Amino acid sequence: MTIESRRSVAGAAVLRGEITTALRSALLEELAANGYGRLSIEAVARRAGVAKTAVYRRWNAKIDMVLEVVTEFAxxxxxxxxxxxxxxxxxxxxxxxxxxxxxxxxxxxxxxxxxxxxxxxxxxxxxxxxxxxxxxxxxxxxxxxxxxxxxxxxxxxxxxxxxxxxxxxxxxxxxxxxxxxxxxxxxxxxxxxxxxxxxxxxxxxxxx
Structure with a gap:
């Protein structure tokens, strides 16, 4: 296995699907409960039961997270x-x-x-x-x-x-x-x- 393929496998392990799913659900629940203006990455992570670093591994900012998840949902x-x-x-x-x-x-x-x-x-x-x-x-x-x-x-x-x-x-x-x-x-x-x-x-x- 090459260094590149080992990195790919490691990266896939970090971005586990069940965590991404939990974060997407948590985002929608936070939006419904508090609205976009009061939405925070910390609150989404807390509701999903993960560290906020899990959010930043997937999205750079609140707006990126909201746009991706809401667009997919809609x-x-x-x-x-x-x-x-x-x-x-x-x-x-x-x-x-x-x-x-x-x-x-x-x-x-x-x-x-x-x-x-x-x-x-x-x-x-x-x-x-x-x-x-x-x-x-x-x-x-x-x-x-x-x-x-x-x-x-x-x-x-x-x-x-x-x-x-x-x-x-x-x-x-x-x-x-x-x-x-x-x-x-x-x-x-x-x-x-x-x-x-x-x-x-x-x-x-x-x-x-």
Whole structure:
């Protein structure tokens, strides 16, 4: 074994995966509990049960740690199957988004980081890239499928369309911070689908 390969093995042993995972979890918990402004490397290390040198082996500063972990958390792959119709696709997207925004950690972290985007362009750009990646991966195929089915006009702008899908729900849960009931989600699905297709929302089901 060469000196270089021995160093590589040693380095891999130092940056153990379980410690990195613990630090990532601790960072998200600290962000949710105290916000970015009060976040400290010492607090993250303490919550993870490691020395703060373990943090510095992985990240040079608080901002580097936050950008990497939050970008990875926000940019997780999302699988959206073709449900067969625009309405059911929209409903599935809204269900997934609502579950994500109502998550105990996300519901605290996202509003705090949105405030920080006005102060730190690096955070603003990281969140913008993560949002765009999700939009490209999920929103664009959703709109293209609807166009292929004849449910939407061929010149529908995918970016504007998906803004219309997620915008009201994002406002409701992240800005207004009002809870969402299953009935609210159904109504929002109907109104959003109607707005996209240029039709009228279906009347509420009063058979129950």
């Amino acid at each position: 940019g997780r792959k999302l699988s959206l199957p073709d449900t067969g119709s625009l309405r059911s696709d929209v409903h599935l997207v809204l269900q997934i988004l609502a579950a994500s925004l109502e998550h105990p950690l996300a519901s605290q972290i996202i509003p705090d980081l949105l405030v920080e985007t006005g102060r730190d362009p690096k955070i603003a750009e990281a969140l913008r890239r993560a949002q765009q990646a999700i939009q490209d991966e999920v929103g664009v195929p959703l709109i293209k499928r609807a166009i292929e089915r004849g449910e939407l006009p061929a010149d529908t702008d995918p970016d504007l369309a998906i803004d219309l899908v997620v915008g009201p729900l994002y406002w409701r849960l992240t800005v207004a911070r009002r809870p969402l009931s299953p009935d609210d989600l159904e109504k929002l699905t109907d109104v959003t689908t109607a707005a996209l297709s240029g039709g009228q929302p279906r009347p509420p089901d009063r058979t129950n």
